[in-house]
Amino acid sequence: QKEVEQDPGPLSVPEGAIVSLNCTYSNSAFQYFMWYRQYSRKGPELLMYTYSSGNKEDGRFTAQVDKSSKYISLFIRDSQPSDSATYLCVTGNQFYFGTGTSLTVIP
């Protein structure tokens, strides 16, 4: 079983839509949960992180962790074409990356 499982998509939504990206993880001991964003031909960059469980909001982005179900979510409100990228969930005391979900926001 992989440490982190992520739906690869691709996901295509119209501008202004609410986007939900999800991952599951295997080890209940994991405490750090991150979302990285990767634009085409670029390296990943940290978007948000949470420690332990709960929600964290940053502008249009909300990261959510449900430790009881080992579920990680990223919500994007009022999605913009500039949000088009691959989103990687990351967890573990060392970095375990999901395979990434490719998102396209259509103007």
Place this chain on the structure above:
Amino acid sequence: EAQVTQNPRYLITVTGKKLTVTCSQNMNHEYMSWYRQDPGLGLRQIYYSMNVEVTDKGDVPEGYKVSRKEKRNFPLILESPSPNQTSLYFCASSSSGRVSYEQYFGPGTRLTVT
């Protein structure tokens, strides 16, 4: 500007011809690592270094070597590249060691081995 640089960005080579991909960071980070990114497999760690002269294997170290003689540099060496090492490679660094929420990634090196 704080950054991680990699060279070359693109490389096409033949099986068995030794190559080195350089990585340098200007943030005085102690922790550095190398990843490869393949479709459907995500990012997998090859090697990491906690500090100068301290390196350790990640999840997929076979066929790779690294060295950390200076804090800012962490080159990746393929002594005898094979086609299954065709991939997109990223170098990353962090100020907070291996248990950290943020790593800074370089722009990537796309390697093709024929």
